Amino acid sequence: MVQxxxxxxxxxxxxxxxxxxxTVTILLANWFDMRMVQIGPFITDAGTLIxxxxxxxSDTVTEVYxxxxxxxxxxxxxxxxxxxxxxxxxxxxxxxxxxxxxxxxFDTLMNVEWRIIAASMISYFCAExxxxxxxxxxxxxxxxxxxxxxxxxxxxxxxAIDSIVFxxxxxxxxxxxxxLIIMVLTMWLIKVAVEVLGLPFSLRLARYLKKTEGRDIFxxxxxxxxxxxxxxxxAEDNGPIVKPQNE
Numbered sequence: 001m002v003q004x005x006x007x008x009x010x011x012x013x014x015x016x017x018x019x020x021x022x023t024v025t026i027l028l029a030n031w032f033d034m035r036m037v038q039i040g041p042f043i044t045d046a047g048t049l050i051x052x053x054x055x056x057x058s059d060t061v062t063e064v065y066x067x068x069x070x071x072x073x074x075x076x077x078x079x080x081x082x083x084x085x086x087x088x089x090x091x092x093x094x095x096x097x098x099x100x101x102x103x104x105x106f107d108t109l110m111n112v113e114w115r116i117i118a119a120s121m122i123s124y125f126c127a128e129x130x131x132x133x134x135x136x137x138x139x140x141x142x143x144x145x146x147x148x149x150x151x152x153x154x155x156x157x158x159x160a161i162d163s164i165v166f167x168x169x170x171x172x173x174x175x176x177x178x179x180l181i182i183m184v185l186t187m188w189l190i191k192v193a194v195e196v197l198g199l200p201f202s203l204r205l206a207r208y209l210k211k212t213e214g215r216d217i218f219x220x221x222x223x224x225x226x227x228x229x230x231x232x233x234x235a236e237d238n239g240p241i242v243k244p245q246n247e
Contacts, residue, residue, distance in 0.1 A: 012213055015065055019073045022057040025050060026077035027084055030120045033170075042186040043179070047120075048163075052194035055158065056202050058131055059151045059195075064209045066217030067136040067224065068231040074128045075229075078121075085117060119170035123162045129226055131158030136219040144216075144239070147206065148199055152192070159191035214238075 033047035054077070062070045096103040134154040142150065167184045175183075195202075210216045216239035 012065065012215065014209060014213060015061070015069060018057055018061050019069075019076055022054055022061070022073045023077045023080050025053045025057065026081055026124070029054065030081055030084075030117075030124075033116055033120055033166075039186075042182065044183060044186045044190065048187045048190050051162075052155070052159070052191040052198075054128065055131055055155045055191065055195055056151075056198050058128060059135055059154060060202055060206050060209070062132045062135040063139065063147065063150075063206045064213065064215050064217065066215075066231070066233060066237070067132050067219045067222050068228075068233070070132040070135075071129070071226060072229070072231055074125075074132070074226070077128075078124065081121070081124075116170045119166045119168075122169060123166035125226075126165050127158045127162035130161060131155065133224055134158065136222065136224070140218060140220065147203055151199060151202060152195060155192055155195040159195075160188050163187040163191070 029047040029051035031047070032050065033045045035046040036043060037046050037049070058070050058073070061073060092107040096107075131154045134157060135150060138146075138150040138153060163184045167180060167187065171180060171183065217233055218237050218239055220237055221234060
């Protein structure tokens with residue numbers, strides 16, 4: 001019996017840009033987590049306003065390129081965030097020349113509360129893999145159907161986990177329990193709302209990438225553990241691709 005070989009599918013011209021955008025989104029979200037904002041009667045951290053973009057990108061990458069590529073993107077976001085925080089801690093402990101007028105303000109910004117950093121890291125590693133896992137599993141279950149429902153379903157669950165874990169670790173004991181619950185609900189609703197409002201764009205982007213990249217990966221043989229790094233797929237894992245009309 002001949003076994004199908006793992007292959008590296010050609011044509012992933014846009015994947016690098018999606019992974020880069022995902023990583024930058026994670027860095028920006030963690031940077032702005034320390035800034036609280038008020039929207040009407042609701043209070044949340046500023047990172048919540050941009051963090052939902054990571055779910056949109058993650059959903060798109062999983063839908064088109066497969067869970068394995070999303071897993072690599074998650075690791076990239078984590079490692080570059082560590083580099084960002086580590087370098088920030090290093091430069092704030094280097095001697096400051098007297099002629100530098102804004103070093104004190106910069107150091108104050110970079111000396112983020114480590115409780116918030118821990119909350120960001122832990123919630124990130126809880127929510128992002130779950131979001132990609134749900135996307136991959138729902139695609140296997142529903143095949144090409146209900147793409148919008150798959151995008152929203154994964155975000156509903158993953159963003160709830162992210163909001164609960166982050167808020168509990170970062171702010172528990174620092175504010176009344178009622179305010180904590182309201183903050184969790186506010187963060188969750190914002191993330192879901194951004195996902196829903198972005199559906200017209202994300203669905204069109206996913207369909208466009210499938211046609212132009214020649215990829216529509218199904219994670220039939222994927223090992224979903226986060227410590228696996230390989231990202232090759234078998235030929236039969238790539239679904240039928242509808243070629244663009246101009247080809």
